[in-house]
Amino acid sequence: xxxSKVPAGPLxxxxxxxxxxxxxxxxxxxxxYTIIVVGTGLAGSSAAASLAELGYNVKAFCYQDxxxxxxxxxxxxxxxxxxxxQNDGDSVFRxxxxxxxxxxxxxxxxxxxxxxxxSVNIIDQCVAQGVPFAREYGGLLDNRSxxxxxxxxxxxxxxxTGQQLLLxxxxxxNRQINKGTVKMYNRHEMLDLVxxxxxxxxxxxxxxxxxxxxxxxxxxxxxxxxxxxxxxxLSTNAMGCNVTAAWRAHKRGALFANPCYTxxxxxxxxxxxxxxxxxxxxxESLRNDGRVWVPKTVELAQKLRKGExxxxxxxxxxxxxxxxxxxxxFGNLVPRDVASRNAKEVVDEGRGVGASGIAVFxxxxxxxxxxxxxxxxxxxxxxxxxxxxxxxxxxxKQPMRIYPAxxxxxxxxxxxxxxxxxxxGLYALGECNFSDHGANRLGASAxxxxxxxxxxxxxxxxxxxxxxxxxxxxxxxHPNFEITRTEVEKRVRKLLSLKxxxxxxxxxxxxxxxMWEYCxxxxxxxxxxxxxxxxxxxxxxxxxxxxxxxxxxEMNQSLEKAGRVADFLELGELMVDDALNRRESCGGxxxxxxxTEEGEAKRNDEDFSYVAAWEYKGEDQPEVLHKEALVxxxxxxxxxxxx
Amino acid sequence: xxxxxxxxxxxxRQKNDKTRGKFVTYQANxxxxxxxxxxxxxxxxxxxxxxxxxxxxxxxxxxEGICGMCSLHIxxxxxxxxxxxxxxxxxxxxxxxxxxxxxxxxxAAAFPVIKDLAVDRSAFDxxxxxxxxxxxxxxxxxxxxxxxxxxxxxxEAFESATxxxxxxxxxxxxxxxxxxxxxxxxxxxxxxxxxxxxxxxRAQAMxxxxxxxxxxxxxxxxxxxxxxxxxxxxxxxxxxxxxxLGAKILKQVEPH
Ligand SMILES: Cc1cc2nc3c(=O)[nH]c(=O)nc-3n(C[C@H](O)[C@H](O)[C@H](O)COP(=O)(O)OP(=O)(O)OC[C@H]3O[C@@H](n4cnc5c(N)ncnc54)[C@H](O)[C@@H]3O)c2cc1C
Ligand code: SF4
Ligand code: FES
Numbered sequence: 001x002x003x004s005k006v007p008a009g010p011l012x013x014x015x016x017x018x019x020x021x022x023x024x025x026x027x028x029x030x031x032x033y034t035i036i037v038v039g040t041g042l043a044g045s046s047a048a049a050s051l052a053e054l055g056y057n058v059k060a061f062c063y064q065d066x067x068x069x070x071x072x073x074x075x076x077x078x079x080x081x082x083x084x085x086q087n088d089g090d091s092v093f094r095x096x097x098x099x100x101x102x103x104x105x106x107x108x109x110x111x112x113x114x115x116x117x118x119s120v121n122i123i124d125q126c127v128a129q130g131v132p133f134a135r136e137y138g139g140l141l142d143n144r145s146x147x148x149x150x151x152x153x154x155x156x157x158x159x160x161t162g163q164q165l166l167l168x169x170x171x172x173x174n175r176q177i178n179k180g181t182v183k184m185y186n187r188h189e190m191l192d193l194v195x196x197x198x199x200x201x202x203x204x205x206x207x208x209x210x211x212x213x214x215x216x217x218x219x220x221x222x223x224x225x226x227x228x229x230x231x232x233x234l235s236t237n238a239m240g241c242n243v244t245a246a247w248r249a250h251k252r253g254a255l256f257a258n259p260c261y262t263x264x265x266x267x268x269x270x271x272x273x274x275x276x277x278x279x280x281x282x283x284e285s286l287r288n289d290g291r292v293w294v295p296k297t298v299e300l301a302q303k304l305r306k307g308e309x310x311x312x313x314x315x316x317x318x319x320x321x322x323x324x325x326x327x328x329x330f331g332n333l334v335p336r337d338v339a340s341r342n343a344k345e346v347v348d349e350g351r352g353v354g355a356s357g358i359a360v361f362x363x364x365x366x367x368x369x370x371x372x373x374x375x376x377x378x379x380x381x382x383x384x385x386x387x388x389x390x391x392x393x394x395x396x397k398q399p400m401r402i403y404p405a406x407x408x409x410x411x412x413x414x415x416x417x418x419x420x421x422x423x424x425g426l427y428a429l430g431e432c433n434f435s436d437h438g439a440n441r442l443g444a445s446a447x448x449x450x451x452x453x454x455x456x457x458x459x460x461x462x463x464x465x466x467x468x469x470x471x472x473x474x475x476x477x478h479p480n481f482e483i484t485r486t487e488v489e490k491r492v493r494k495l496l497s498l499k500x501x502x503x504x505x506x507x508x509x510x511x512x513x514x515m516w517e518y519c520x521x522x523x524x525x526x527x528x529x530x531x532x533x534x535x536x537x538x539x540x541x542x543x544x545x546x547x548x549x550x551x552x553x554e555m556n557q558s559l560e561k562a563g564r565v566a567d568f569l570e571l572g573e574l575m576v577d578d579a580l581n582r583r584e585s586c587g588g589x590x591x592x593x594x595x596t597e598e599g600e601a602k603r604n605d606e607d608f609s610y611v612a613a614w615e616y617k618g619e620d621q622p623e624v625l626h627k628e629a630l631v632x633x634x635x636x637x638x639x640x641x642x643x
Numbered sequence: 644x645x646x647x648x649x650x651x652x653x654x655x656r657q658k659n660d661k662t663r664g665k666f667v668t669y670q671a672n673x674x675x676x677x678x679x680x681x682x683x684x685x686x687x688x689x690x691x692x693x694x695x696x697x698x699x700x701x702x703x704x705x706x707e708g709i710c711g712m713c714s715l716h717i718x719x720x721x722x723x724x725x726x727x728x729x730x731x732x733x734x735x736x737x738x739x740x741x742x743x744x745x746x747x748x749x750x751a752a753a754f755p756v757i758k759d760l761a762v763d764r765s766a767f768d769x770x771x772x773x774x775x776x777x778x779x780x781x782x783x784x785x786x787x788x789x790x791x792x793x794x795x796x797x798x799e800a801f802e803s804a805t806x807x808x809x810x811x812x813x814x815x816x817x818x819x820x821x822x823x824x825x826x827x828x829x830x831x832x833x834x835x836x837x838x839x840x841x842x843x844x845r846a847q848a849m850x851x852x853x854x855x856x857x858x859x860x861x862x863x864x865x866x867x868x869x870x871x872x873x874x875x876x877x878x879x880x881x882x883x884x885x886x887x888l889g890a891k892i893l894k895q896v897e898p899h
Contacts, residue, residue: 503689
């Protein structure tokens with residue numbers, strides 16, 4: 001059932017050969033095809049614009065009031081590309097190699113190599129669009145090294161790289177909207193997928209202003225709907241990020257791959273209370289100069305939390321710089337997953353800091369002594385200001401408090417080499433698919449993937465599918481449109497009929513706690529089994545005791561939230577199933593049953609070197625696991641060590 | 644660290660653009676100073692939902708000051724009392740116990756109210772669609788380092804490009820002018836070598852759309868600059884005027 005369609009031949013030639021072998025649609029015939037693009041982040045905007053330039057009719061959708069507000073806008077750090085402008089030994093192969101290794105050998109070699117190949121075109125494209133990347137005094141593009149990479153291959157625009165890249169793609173999209181080749185639907189949420197004879201032929205949306213539930217037909221549907229980190233309630237995602245489009249497609253036949261692979265970023269501002277609605281990322285670069293520590297003993301930590309001791313009262317010998325102690329060669333610069341897991345460990349021991357005790361210190365005292373406050377300000381000033389703004393604590397005077405937070409989801413809709421899902425005509429691009437980051441994503445590679453998929457992959461691969469279809473327009477009157485639309489309406493009515501005692505957020509927060517506790521950084525069989533039961537119970541509570549106000553025929557944020565949380569409740573259970581199945585530690589996931597004698601993550605290549613793709617089988621039926629074996633012909637699998 | 648406050652909110656409630664709105668008073672009790680302004684509204688909304696009342700609708704998404712989706716006129720100022728922040732970045736420690744806070748939507752003819760505090764800013768998108776881009780297709784472009792751009796020029800273009808499209812400049816202006824927003828985009832491209840070929844037609848097209856959307860004219864009061872959460876400068880407006888004038892002088896109308 002799972003054919004990855006990876007072309008034969010040497011790795012470096014696969015993509016160019018494949019492009020040549022793909023069928024083409026004659027330029028004059030392209031306008032006979034309509035392509036639906038759901039989502040206008042980096043993946044969706046770039047895809048919609050590029051396809052419209054080729055001559056296809058495009059309909060694009062987003063839930064915000066403008067395509068420019070997709071959550072790609074929030075990415076800070078940068079975008080990787082194998083330009084080797086710095087002459088420091090970078091190459092397509094090195095970027096490929098680093099990405100496969102960083103993903104802990106759980107991604108598909110051919111996809112990753114293609115990503116590295118087209119990375120260089122992305123930067124050219126963005127510059128031509130007027131994206132103001134950072135430059136050196138000579139006028140050439142500046143690069144930095146990011147996330148522990150050995151080469152400087154990250155392009156950036158101050159701390160707002162995602163914003164500038166998205167506004168570039170948005171401008172390309174606007175150009176096509178102006179030409180009439182893209183019809184843009186803002187404030188429209190995709191609520192279902194319409195299939196005819198097993199092929200994707202349209203979507204059902206709700207107009208979030210009028211409540212109108214509408215069908216849209218197309219010859220192909222592209223899901224570019226981002227990640228599902230909000231299943232944890234608290235994450236660095238935007239409030240509206242959701243799994244609904246991907247999940248509805250899953251229930252219509254698209255396999256969902258590696259759902260338990262989530263990335264937990266080590267340096268976020270900790271939670272302050274129950275009112276907290278989202279978490280803010282602090283750039284990882286802070287670990288270059290900050291030292292991570294907690295008090296050595298639980299007693300000292302307790303006194304500190306109660307305010308009986310001040311930070312300055314904790315003597316140097318009573319501080320545990322645990323990363324430096326455990327990983328002398330990498331110290332505070334261990335990869336994201338290791339830093340996160342260790343923070344959780346010391347907090348679980350009761351040595352956490354801050355009023356809640358759920359945080360560790362990131363201390364700049366030594367850096368300020370060594371470099372002077374001005375140098376530290378020049379390097380991190382904007383981050384220190386942001387921290388101060390949110391916490392009211394001055395990081396020049398006292399250590400920052402940080403804690404890991406959910407940041408990115410590597411899992412997603414299963415796609416083949418052409419980015420097509422298991423539903424013919426349905427594609428998934430960007431964070432919403434599973435394909436390129438394995439079990440752990442490297443910094444600055446998600447922006448690269450979104451734009452690679454949209455600008456340089458889908459324009460080729462979608463044509464191959466369309467060329468085989470013939471020119472007939474999609475039959476708008478096919479009964480499946482009406483059937484699916486009615487199902488959506490029924491579901492909306494059911495949600496609106498719920499008049500219990502709990503709010504949707506009550507349930508969402510509970511779900512978040514369960515996921516974080518049992519399916520977060522560290523997992524074990526007993527915890528996951530417990531979580532499964534808890535989620536099932538919570539789902540019953542949702543459908544019996546939640547309250548959803550208002551009516552459909554208006555802007556209704558209660559209804560929007562309720563629909564999304566209902567889907568998260570189903571996804572959450574699948575994540576737990578997937579985590580239960582994967583009895584190995586890999587990437588960001590520490591499976592307690594699979595560790596080395598020193599307590600480090602232990603991968604199990606013999607039994608788990610595969611993509612776990614799940615098939616939906618119907619309401620309350622267990623999902624069925626399909627395995628796509630991962631074959632590594634160009635890299636040698638090694639166990640990561642940072643001691 | 645986290646003092647608890649009791650506040651009185653006067654919030655604009657309006658069912659849709661066809662009905663008239665009014666202020667409704669709510670009590671927000673036990674508000675921690677660590678909460679963001681929008682989290683304070685979340686707390687009020689959770690209470691409303693528990694009581695079976697329709698929650699206050701407002702736009703928001705990223706909650707970190709970058710997507711431009713949040714709005715809100717707070718005590719007469721777009722994005723509230725703190726300079727250089729969006730509403731979602733505003734914290735309750737900027738307010739004090741017992742305070743009354745008046746919360747209104749953006750007020751501008753070109754931004755009609757959709758519901759409560761959410762307004763329709765699609766006019767901004769249409770201005771961008773009229774010319775806010777460089778005419779270049781995907782693929783076939785020169786190497787990114789083919790055209791060096793002096794760092795100061797690139798940095799200045801970047802400053803203009805950081806506009807988040809929130810609309811506070813319009814809300815702050817007594818004429819509801821969109822000049823700051825439009826000029827920021829025009830400046831970004833006018834500064835960069837890639838934007839030169841179409842600089843005049845772009846300025847013309849975007850200004851024409853801005854006028855068609857019903858935004859007011861600019862009388863140089865500078866209220867926009869003062870309220871812009873990301874510090875877009877008035878110099879952008881001066882540059883836009885030059886571009887627009889240039890277009891008129893040259894009568895250069897390239898196809899768009
Ligand atoms: C704070 C933060 C910082 C980051 N920093 C970096 C970085 O420095 N470098 C890097 O490489 N990566 C970074 N990432 C990751 C990266 O930003 C994202 O993975 C990437 O931008 C996702 O792009 P996308 O196009 O797939 O999805 P998104 O940008 O999330 O877009 C999703 C789109 O889908 C639409 N949508 C969603 N659901 C529906 C629905 N049901 N109906 C209709 N429309 C829908 C939305 O409206 C939106 O337009 C960061 C992420 C975060 C959260
Ligand atoms: S110029 Fe400033 S106030 Fe106006 S839309 Fe842009 S960011 Fe908002
Ligand atoms: S919610 Fe994104 S800027 Fe405020």
